[in-house]
Amino acid sequence: MSEEATHHDVFTVERTYRAAPERVFDAWADPAKKRRWFAEGEGWTIESFELDFREGGLERTRFRFGDGPPMTNDTVFHDIVANRRVVYSYGMTMSGKRFSVSLATLVLERAGSGTRMRYTEQIVLFGQGREAVEQRRLGCGELLERLAAELGE
Amino acid sequence: MSEEATHHDVFTVERTYRAAPERVFDAWADPAKKRRWFAEGEGWTIESFELDFREGGLERTRFRFGDGPPMTNDTVFHDIVANRRVVYSYGMTMSGKRFSVSLATLVLERAGSGTRMRYTEQIVLFGQGREAVEQRRLGCGELLERLAAELGE
Numbered sequence: 001m002s003e004e005a006t007h008h009d010v011f012t013v014e015r016t017y018r019a020a021p022e023r024v025f026d027a028w029a030d031p032a033k034k035r036r037w038f039a040e041g042e043g044w045t046i047e048s049f050e051l052d053f054r055e056g057g058l059e060r061t062r063f064r065f066g067d068g069p070p071m072t073n074d075t076v077f078h079d080i081v082a083n084r085r086v087v088y089s090y091g092m093t094m095s096g097k098r099f100s101v102s103l104a105t106l107v108l109e110r111a112g113s114g115t116r117m118r119y120t121e122q123i124v125l126f127g128q129g130r131e132a133v134e135q136r137r138l139g140c141g142e143l144l145e146r147l148a149a150e151l152g153e
Numbered sequence: 154m155s156e157e158a159t160h161h162d163v164f165t166v167e168r169t170y171r172a173a174p175e176r177v178f179d180a181w182a183d184p185a186k187k188r189r190w191f192a193e194g195e196g197w198t199i200e201s202f203e204l205d206f207r208e209g210g211l212e213r214t215r216f217r218f219g220d221g222p223p224m225t226n227d228t229v230f231h232d233i234v235a236n237r238r239v240v241y242s243y244g245m246t247m248s249g250k251r252f253s254v255s256l257a258t259l260v261l262e263r264a265g266s267g268t269r270m271r272y273t274e275q276i277v278l279f280g281q282g283r284e285a286v287e288q289r290r291l292g293c294g295e296l297l298e299r300l301a302a303e304l305g306e
Contacts, residue, residue: 006238006258008273010161056227074209076229078244078254079279085159087254087277089242091231101231101240103256105159105277120161122275124240124258126232 004127011137015144019151021083021108024115029053037150069095157280164290168297172304174236174261174268182206190303222248
């Protein structure tokens with residue numbers, strides 16, 4: 001789609017939850033829960049959301065922010081270790097134009113009675129650079145806060 | 154599958170071909186050609202190879218080296234710009250155990266009458282570290298040499 005210069009980067013976000021790994025993992029695996037904290041939110045219109053949480057399965061979200069352009073997130077799950085690890089790749093488009101593809105690694109570790117989560121995203125951007133990576137990192141941090149709210153924290 | 158520590162890394166391999174970008178791209182897109190230079194080779198047994206070269210399409214290879222264990226490569230194409238760029242993710246297993254997932258970016262640029270190819274792989278490894286990354290980088294370099302042979306160079 002886009003033919004601009006490519007930029008490769010990586011970032012990590014860490015977050016500790018009071019909930020046990022089993023509950024944190026379930027919030028990623030259960031379609032109703034995942035939709036609630038990951039896709040929905042004030043100002044966002046979710047046109048469709050599908051989640052088939054298994055290795056080789058897809059997650060597809062069609063959405064807009066406010067009066068903004070149509071956006072898509074197409075995810076493929078590569079590796080799932082229950083309550084421990086999820087590795088998936090996802091591409092995003094705006095107005096039908098691809099602007100990023102990412103490989104995301106989610107690692108959950110028991111920390112006392114809670115969970116330490118380490119999220120690493122290896123990203124390739126088309127026609128964007130470090131500022132867009134920082135924006136993505138901040139967006140991921142906000143999502144992990146929304147996950148905390150989903151867990152009642 | 155595997156539950157070992159994760160290691161994230163990135164490497165790049167560059168190669169210039171005398172062939173024009175259209176011919177280089179075609180060697181990635183055409184199932185018979187791709188199978189020939191990418192999957193086959195002395196000592197390798199290809200049990201199955203399927204390639205559906207389009208965005209969202211899959212490439213699946215089942216193979217062994219010599220008397221070695223069964224291996225798999227499952228690829229998903231995220232972004233395809235004809236004669237210019239291919240972005241795909243792939244996971245690999247050995248004896249049914251996942252050991253890596255990668256995000257690969259292939260960029261083709263016209264260089265005179267030939268093509269400059271830049272291959273970037275962002276990788277996550279389970280229970281392996283930098284030595285395995287170096288091994289993968291060397292393996293990719295060998296594949297790009299085999300592609301040269303496919304192109305008659």
